[in-house]
Amino acid sequence: MESYAQRGLLPAGLRDALPPAAEWEAAVGERLLACLAGHGYQRVKPPLVEFEATLLAGAGAKLAPQTFRLMDPVSQRMMGVRPDITLQVARIAETRLADAPRPLRLSYMGQVLRVKGTQLRPERQFAQVGLELIGAATRAADIEVATLAAEALAEIGVPNASIDLCEPTLVPAVCRGLKLDDATAEAVRAALDQKDAAALKAAAGKDAKLLEPLLRLAGPAAEVGPKLLQLDLPAEGRTMLADLVAVADAVRKAVPGILVTIDAAEARGFEYQTGVSFTLFARGVRGELGRGGRYDSGGVEPSSGFTLYLDSVIRALPAPAAARHLYISHGTPRAAAKAQRGEGWRTVQGLEPVADGRAEAKRLGCSHVLIDGRIEEV
Structure with a gap:
């Protein structure tokens, strides 16, 4: 296993x-x-x-x-x-x-x-x-x-x-305009990609002076x-x-x-x-x-x-603000939870009665709890 x-x-x-x-x-x-x-x-x-x-x-x-x-x-x-x-x-x-x-x-x-x-x-x-x-x-x-x-x-x-x-496509176009052969054009492109002035001079010869500004x-x-x-x-x-x-x-x-x-x-x-x-x-x-x-x-x-x-x-991006989760005890009317969601809360409804609503809210990762119609921080 x-x-x-x-x-x-x-x-x-x-x-x-x-x-x-x-x-x-x-x-x-x-x-x-x-x-x-x-x-x-x-x-x-x-x-x-x-x-x-x-x-x-x-x-x-x-x-x-x-x-x-x-x-x-x-x-x-x-x-x-x-x-x-x-x-x-x-x-x-x-x-x-x-x-x-x-x-x-x-x-x-x-x-x-x-x-x-x-x-x-x-x-x-x-x-x-x-x-x-x-x-x-x-x-x-x-x-x-x-x-x-x-x-x-x-x-x-x-x-x-x-x-x-x-x-x-700029470098191939310039090489075409300068009538460079394919092998020379490929060497020029590689030199410009690698920002290698010496390789550019070796590849382009007399045209290196014209091409060098594209490097710098x-x-x-x-x-x-x-x-x-x-x-x-x-x-x-x-x-x-x-x-x-x-x-x-x-x-x-x-x-x-x-x-x-x-x-x-x-x-x-x-x-x-x-x-x-x-x-x-x-x-x-x-x-x-x-x-x-x-x-x-x-x-x-x-x-x-x-x-x-x-x-x-x-x-x-900066880290987002933590979402607000509100613990609502088992047996609370659904209309009460719906009203809190309308105020921007995310509600977590208890599935069974618990002795300590605050402790249960904290265990489930909620920041607040609804007690007797009042919202309190845990």
Whole structure:
């Protein structure tokens, strides 16, 4: 027979959420969704499991190493447990909502499961909250998505938050403009990703002087943005930088309480992003709170969106105030308990008579007790 310790053991990266943490996480998620709904984003709920061929189609193939697989005993086809919700929403837009007017605004909240965690995110199961703006590939769309991500964090009270903006397709575009061959372009991109000036010089040769500012110009948008606009890059690169700086300026003006930074050439972790992208952080919190931007869903529609990792967002928030629980003795009329709930109390009704109501209230974790119609602290 298994011991208590064995029965309570969970696989690495999985955990039980206990009171009051589970309720707090759900409440924060609903507040985030309410913020998104206020901007016209309608909620969808994709299934936890899909056929593997559908879940990992197109851009989803990049998530294959993180996907748990199982056999459907009904259809005898392989299925996958979703490691991310974004591409599921894209599928819904392209199929079930194909005739809905564009741009399409959708939001979601749900659990995801991944094969492996990372050093910064060891959790393998966690909740995602996010939105997708589908059918628009404009600067205005990028601004709306990035601004809403920052605004949602501000609205729920995340202190010391920041949003770091980048353009993952900038370096390939600049390399095309400079007519660099594929091997050289890949070496340049790797050097910029690693912030390695020596490797950049070795890879780019005479073009290193032109590319070097992309390596060092990273920091607060108010300082870095104007300098990026002055760079003498190929035309496509200048257009991308203009969009990037415009998005950063719009977020700064719309959400003044958040720090906006730019690292234009950053590309790591944005494998399927196709335009202005961003990562969200909070000072003192391990890992990122979320990320987003314009992306390739594998379909024909341009899309932009963001995903917040709810467990990380929770770590960035101040602890919630303890809920008020009121012990009500066995036999108290239900109307009396209902009246107290109307006043904001959470009532705990005794199931049998007890000699000491105060002691019972304390044993059950209640802060107050109802005695002879009066509420008293225990």
